[in-house]
Amino acid sequence: MAKVALSKDTALADLITLGLYTGARIEELCRLKVDDIIVEDNHRALRIDKSKTQAGTRTVPLHPAITDLVDRLAADSKDGYLVFSKSKNQYDERSTGLSRRFGRLKSSLGYGPELVFHSLRKTVTTKLEQAGVSEGIAADIVGHEKQTITDGLYSGGTSMAQKMEAISKITY
DSSP: OHHHHHHHOHHHHHHHHHHHHHOOOHHHHHTOBGGGEEEETTEEEEEEOOOSSSTTOEEEEOOGGGHHHHHHHHHHOSSSBSSOOOOOOTTOOSOHHHHHHHHHHHHHTTOOTTOOTTHHHHHHHHHHHHTTOOHHHHHHHHTOOOOSHIIIIIOOOOOHHHHHHHHTTOOO
């Protein structure tokens, strides 16, 4: 029954797929606009410029598994946003309805309160670590603050080519 529900909820399925290949927060994904699909250093990427943290403002290369999805979402967009959402709350968040639908889906599959959309970020971080990606590169992809003086204060950051090589290691 849950697979049937998800197959009918393409917006939620698309959002989950984006989360699994970017490590982005749900609201970051819901705020992405078609104009946020960019090319940087010859790599297609998503520009996340609205985040809850300064480190969250970043550019995430498009994993090969989601390039067609991103192209379809951009072509189908009627409001300029990549992910379709009818909801917006008093804080101007677009993810509220999709977050609720994710909660209902995971509950229908038998998962408890420990599984949330944010769990996808943890999965991406784990996949990157298991693939041997350095913590600094992983932090630049998922938008975490770098904790060391060398990486956090003095480093100019990870190149787009390095991020692309790293993110391409994610497999499901």
